[in-house]
Amino acid sequence: MSGAAEILNNVERGSDLWAVIYTLDSWGFDVASARISVWTVMVAIVVVIAALVLARLAIRIACWLLARVTRFDTAQTLLAQKLISIVIWAATFLIAIDLLGIDLTALAVFSGAFGLAVGFGLQKTFGNLLAGIILLMDRSIKPGDVIAVNDGITNTVGQVKRIGLRAVSVTTRDKKEYLIPNENLMINQVENWSYSSRNVRMRIPVAIAYGCDVDLAEKLMLKAAKANKRVLDTPAPAVWLKAFGTDAIEFEILVWIQDPEEGLGNLRSDVLKRVWRLFNESHVQVPFPQRDINLRDTPELRALIAAIRGEGT
Numbered sequence: 001m002s003g004a005a006e007i008l009n010n011v012e013r014g015s016d017l018w019a020v021i022y023t024l025d026s027w028g029f030d031v032a033s034a035r036i037s038v039w040t041v042m043v044a045i046v047v048v049i050a051a052l053v054l055a056r057l058a059i060r061i062a063c064w065l066l067a068r069v070t071r072f073d074t075a076q077t078l079l080a081q082k083l084i085s086i087v088i089w090a091a092t093f094l095i096a097i098d099l100l101g102i103d104l105t106a107l108a109v110f111s112g113a114f115g116l117a118v119g120f121g122l123q124k125t126f127g128n129l130l131a132g133i134i135l136l137m138d139r140s141i142k143p144g145d146v147i148a149v150n151d152g153i154t155n156t157v158g159q160v161k162r163i164g165l166r167a168v169s170v171t172t173r174d175k176k177e178y179l180i181p182n183e184n185l186m187i188n189q190v191e192n193w194s195y196s197s198r199n200v201r202m203r204i205p206v207a208i209a210y211g212c213d214v215d216l217a218e219k220l221m222l223k224a225a226k227a228n229k230r231v232l233d234t235p236a237p238a239v240w241l242k243a244f245g246t247d248a249i250e251f252e253i254l255v256w257i258q259d260p261e262e263g264l265g266n267l268r269s270d271v272l273k274r275v276w277r278l279f280n281e282s283h284v285q286v287p288f289p290q291r292d293i294n295l296r297d298t299p300e301l302r303a304l305i306a307a308i309r310g311e312g313t
Contacts, residue, residue: 047099055092059085078143078163079136085165124183128166131182136163141185141192146200146260148191149180156180159261173263193260199232200260204268206275207248209285214241214249217284224274225255230267232256248287 062084067077135141141160147170148157158172167179193200204225208217218239225237235256242250253271279286295301 044100047096051092051096051099055088058088058092062088079133082133082136082165124181125166128182131186132163132165132168135168135182135185140195141168141190145195146193148193149185150189150191173265198258198260199235199256200258201235202255202257202264202267204253204255204271205242206251206253206272207245207287208251208279209248209287212249212284216282217251217279220278220282220284221251221253221275224271224278225253227274228255228267228270230257230259230262231271232258247289 059081063081066080066084070077070080141147141163143160143162145160146158147160148155149170156170156172156178158170158176158178160168161171161177162169163182167181168185170178170180172178206221208214218241221239222237225231225239226233231237232255237256238254240252240254242252244250253275255267255271257267276286278284
């Protein structure tokens, strides 16, 4: 490494430091025109550590200045930060290579095969990187959005916490954090519940028994829906008669909320419990499955009934 050799030449030969460096450099071997020794390895480690620390520090300072100077929204700021990070890391790599005195032309023979291997090995990585940049540029998914990702097997619903270079962090109501590759969000179906509006409509099914007052049941369901603090007044809640089922009259309570990240199941549970209490107070019955059995009058049935009666007496 020529960088280590230059440092060695700049040290005064009569000093103790030079003696230590000379000793460390003597513990090694030559490979072609390059010298690999304990000293060159130590210099390389120091350069790499210094480059990593300075690069991270430069990224933090650049991101701080970006937040102070610009007025970007969340998605634009995140995109700018990712681009700044890529530029700084690339510049740091080139500067570190130059400081170490590594001649990249020496690797020209292997550059073709090495580049091909890196291309195949990092194909998914670069794909996720480009997908993340595209997601931030078109602003289809932003930190804070509530999304549902359907990959054909599972349906993950949660809030976007962070968009990284490789994956998007999605946190569910169970506090489970899913790291979904950026490329998956480009090729799979994604529902963004807060893309153009944060209003989300929920459907809560309710059924009542035949013979109950339908108008009264509708009023009670509307009352139960409006009593929940998360339900919006505009658009107003509504109750639709959905169908005349086999065992019940089926309804749907339609409510609008603005905070889906706070959960859907807890809202549904609260509304249904209020409906249950109001139904009990007003004697509106909730149905249960019923079946009517019809028996044909046959000699065998009469004989069975007679035998049962005979046993009973």
